[in-house]
Amino acid sequence: MPCVLMRVNWCETGRWRQGNKWIYSAAGTSEEESFLSGENRIAPELSDTVHKLPLPLRNMSSTDSRDLGRALCIITGASRGFGRTAAREMSRRMKPRSVLVLVARTGDDLRSLQAELAESEEGRAGLVAECVAADLGQAEGVESVVRASKERFCQDIDHIILVNNAASLGDVSRYTKSFTNMAEVNSYLSLNVSSCLCLTASILQAFPQRPGLRRTVINISSLCALKPFRSWGLYCTGKAARDMMFKVLAEEEPDLRVLNYSPGPLDTDMLTEARTRTVDPTLRKSFTDMFAQGQVLTCEQSCAKLMKLLLDDSYTSGDHVDIYDV
Amino acid sequence: MPCVLMRVNWCETGRWRQGNKWIYSAAGTSEEESFLSGENRIAPELSDTVHKLPLPLRNMSSTDSRDLGRALCIITGASRGFGRTAAREMSRRMKPRSVLVLVARTGDDLRSLQAELAESEEGRAGLVAECVAADLGQAEGVESVVRASKERFCQDIDHIILVNNAASLGDVSRYTKSFTNMAEVNSYLSLNVSSCLCLTASILQAFPQRPGLRRTVINISSLCALKPFRSWGLYCTGKAARDMMFKVLAEEEPDLRVLNYSPGPLDTDMLTEARTRTVDPTLRKSFTDMFAQGQVLTCEQSCAKLMKLLLDDSYTSGDHVDIYDV
Known part of the structure; x- marks a missing residue:
């Protein structure tokens, strides 16, 4: 043992x-x-993220009747992984006739999710799911998300939720000293930082503060926002930038709920990329071992913790909250 | 009192x-x-940065004969403020026939600094100062700095020092929710984050590790890398991103010395901008009060602390070091 x-x-x-x-x-x-x-x-880099014991999903029993209100919820990167699971979990926690705006680069996977949601209990009760195929690295992509969200808004929606989930790992097959190409770095920051700021700002402008309207902005963060990982320079840089951006926002907008949520090591395509492409041998082995030993979490486990945070609504706005602290 | x-x-x-x-x-x-x-x-935002007592410049007496070796030192944003002072202070701590590569957007101020250095004791002893007028927000700007540095390198240089000082404050006359323009945010990140990464990576590639060659990379950081300041969203985001980027670099390159140096509140043009343009009234008043009460530092005071750090060479690579901790 x-x-x-x-x-x-x-x-x-x-x-x-x-x-x-x-x-x-x-x-x-x-x-x-x-x-x-x-x-x-396990390598020290990952000791924070690795846990042998399954996470107890306390206070999230099927009899928990709390909800997020009649919500308009925008989820980026919704076609797969954590974003796709978040869409399902959100749909179950929103009141009838809520709206989900599902964003991803390619539309096919979004449409299958849309169909699945339409056939669910919530879909039959009047949940609306709208697909937006958009490249968030481009201004037009961000604008199309804002436009679709405005079109779907109606006056009895009482909660705007934005889940900034879309992100890319960056090229982890190279160390920091190899990043000499400004176009590459700019492109990474455009998708992972600028679009996140501009989408959030645009949504806050489109749906300004008014009595009876709650507004929640979630940044899907990472341990990499706090801790350097060898050969993950772009990812760590982008996540640190996003955490700080949302901390400033939380200071500026006291009526807004801002959450930097670190979802833990998840069994997603990004982890496959991490296991197979990370150039740092110690870090790559850690991901491989973690996966082989069943120490990664399912998106459902992590989403359940996010839902608990949102329903409890007791986190400090702007804080970085790790899944293992929920 | x-x-x-x-x-x-x-x-x-x-x-x-x-x-x-x-x-x-x-x-x-x-x-x-x-x-x-x-x-x-003083507003809590600035309580960290405000001190009534002058900083003792201990261990930096005129009899301190330690030096930085025969160095090639690249300083960005060298035309004014902290960068200009750093150029002067570096020149006094480098062995004869060292090289300074001075970078800024406009050449006139650089050339007057070059002339001043040529007439100094160090200039007469063979210090070379090269001016590079370059926009670091563009790839061509970064490339021209690397080219000039390579041209000035000769085999008996034993220390490469890169001071990533160039930075812009961003538009502090607006809150985070106003940043809906991706081109504006991308442009900010290109100058303040991407160029810093790509210049550092290019210099490390141009001057690889070899026996007898020391290499030091300095990031001019800020308290804003650690703490959110209302209406300073871009600046905080960029500084947090840079700190993390250099932390990753320090993990990856154990032979390299990496310093995130926070220079304190300085009496520079940036502080004038902070005092006059910061939209958050509490923060603006804090800067105004701090200035009126003589609580800001001179660039010379802060540079003396940076020199002490470099000469002592006992900081942990990758650490964020605040001037008040030196």
Whole structure:
């Protein structure tokens, strides 16, 4: 039986998971050694993200009747992975005649999701799902999402939710010193940072504050927003930029609910990319081991935690919240 | 006599400066009140950056004979402010026949600095200062800096130093929700993030690791890399992105020295812009008060601390180091 005691650095506070408990050390112990045993030792880069125990999905039983109101919910990157699951989970938590605006680059996968939602219990109860095939790296893509959202809005919608989920990993087959091409870096930042800011700003302008209207903006963040990962320079840079952008927004707009949610290591296409293309051998092995040992999470597990956060509505606006802290 | 007790938040640890001492509180006290008295009360946003007492420039006496070697030092944004002062200070700490590559958008101010350096003691001893008028927001600008640096390199140079100082404040006359124009945001990120990455990567490729060659990369950072400032969304986002980018680089390149240096509130054109254009009234007043009360630092004070860091060479590569921690 492998040891399940793992060390986590978080800011300057040492943190371990032992069984179901977190154990905290005093600040300033960051030089302490990782306590993973034998073959199950995971690289320190990932020790934060790896947990042997399944996450208990507490307070999210099927009898939980809380909802997100009659919502207009925009989800980017909705065709697959976390975004697709988020669309399903959101649909179950919104009141009848809510609207989902599903955004992705290609329309085919979106339309199959749209069909699935139409046939669901919520679809039959009047849920509307709109597909927007858009490249968010381009201004026109962002504009088409805003236009579709405005068209679908009606006066008795009482909650606007924007899930900024779309993201790309960047080329992890190279180290930072290889990024000499400005067009490549600009293109990455346009999709992962600028579009996220401009879509959020446009949606806030399109649906300004008014009595009775709740507004929630979610940034799908990552541990990479806080911690450098070798050969993941673009991804870490983009995620750190986004976290800060939403922190500023939260400071500026006290009526708005802003959440930087870090969904954990998920069993998605991005993880496949991470496992197969990451050039740093230690980090690549960690992803491979994590996957082989069944330590990744399903999108459903992570989405359940996001739903809990949204329904509890007790997080501090602007905070970075990790799935393992929910 | 105003009270000189000021509270500072740093991560989750409360920190005060009282007289010459820092006083630390336990983590989790971030709700405590600021202890600034009467008319000298500074907004919490800036409490970190405001200090009544002059910084002692310890260990940097005129008899300090340490140097940076025979260096090739590239400084972006060298025409004015911190970059211009850094050029002067660097020139005094480099061995004879070192090279400075001075970069800015317009050449006139660079040439006057070049003339000043040529007439200085170091200039007469063989210091070479090369001007590169370049727009770093464009790929061609970055390429011209790399080309000039390669042309000036010779085999007995033993230290490559890159000071990534060039930056713009962004439009602080508007809040985050006004940034709906992707071209504007992309342009900001190109100058402040992409160019910084691509210049650094290109310089590292142009001057690869070899025995006897030290390599140091400095990112001129800011408190804004760590803390959100209302109406400074672009600046905070860019600075957070840069800090993370250099943290990844430090992890990847153990032979490289990487420093994220936060130079403090400086008496520069950027502060004038901050005082006159910041839309958030509390933050604007803080800058105005800080300036009126003589609480800003000169570029010379801040550069002296940077020199101390470089000469001591004991910082942890990749760390964010604030001037008040030197």
